[in-house]
Amino acid sequence: MRKPVDADLKAPRQAVLTHADAEGRVRMVDVSGKAVTDRVAVARGFVRVSAAARRLVRTGAVKKGDPLQAARLAGIMAAKQTAHLIPLCHPLPLTAVQVDVELARGGIAIEATVRTSGQTGVEMEALTAVAVAGLTVYDMLKAVDTAMVIEHILLVEKRGGKRDVVRPAHA
Numbered sequence: 001m002r003k004p005v006d007a008d009l010k011a012p013r014q015a016v017l018t019h020a021d022a023e024g025r026v027r028m029v030d031v032s033g034k035a036v037t038d039r040v041a042v043a044r045g046f047v048r049v050s051a052a053a054r055r056l057v058r059t060g061a062v063k064k065g066d067p068l069q070a071a072r073l074a075g076i077m078a079a080k081q082t083a084h085l086i087p088l089c090h091p092l093p094l095t096a097v098q099v100d101v102e103l104a105r106g107g108i109a110i111e112a113t114v115r116t117s118g119q120t121g122v123e124m125e126a127l128t129a130v131a132v133a134g135l136t137v138y139d140m141l142k143a144v145d146t147a148m149v150i151e152h153i154l155l156v157e158k159r160g161g162k163r164d165v166v167r168p169a170h171a
Helices: 051-059 067-080 123-141
Strands: 037-048 094-104 107-118 149-159 164-166
Touching: 037 123, 051 094, 051 107, 051 123, 067 094, 067 107, 067 123, 094 123, 107 123, 123 149
Parallel strands: none
Antiparallel strands: 037 107, 037 149, 094 107, 149 164
């Protein structure tokens, strides 16, 4: 049974750059020898937003429409397009993408969960979903809050490959 790995608590491993060959040339990793497994990744992020902007979202008064719904849709679409945005990502048949976007204390919280059955993980898809959802919130609210900050985009969980990663709740 695989043991969860917490990147913050374990000593760093020797880095192996799998996207470079022995001469340092960029390449796409060959995953053909890897087993097909069910894989899941969860990423989170936060957009720090003013109280006035949050009030507009809460009351449905944002002129461009509902930024939470727009961000949710943008995140789903972004996860599906990750291989087009990140040069060395494999195109993956995603089996599920869930993006939750909600008002929170001090801003808007975003969480994406992405699933596939394949030979490589979906961490980049989950992170891309969160980043694009955050950018969509920013775009929808920039007219009323020029001080917004997109922050704390991070992978909180990945399961289904060689090793599982679970970041502690306090991280």
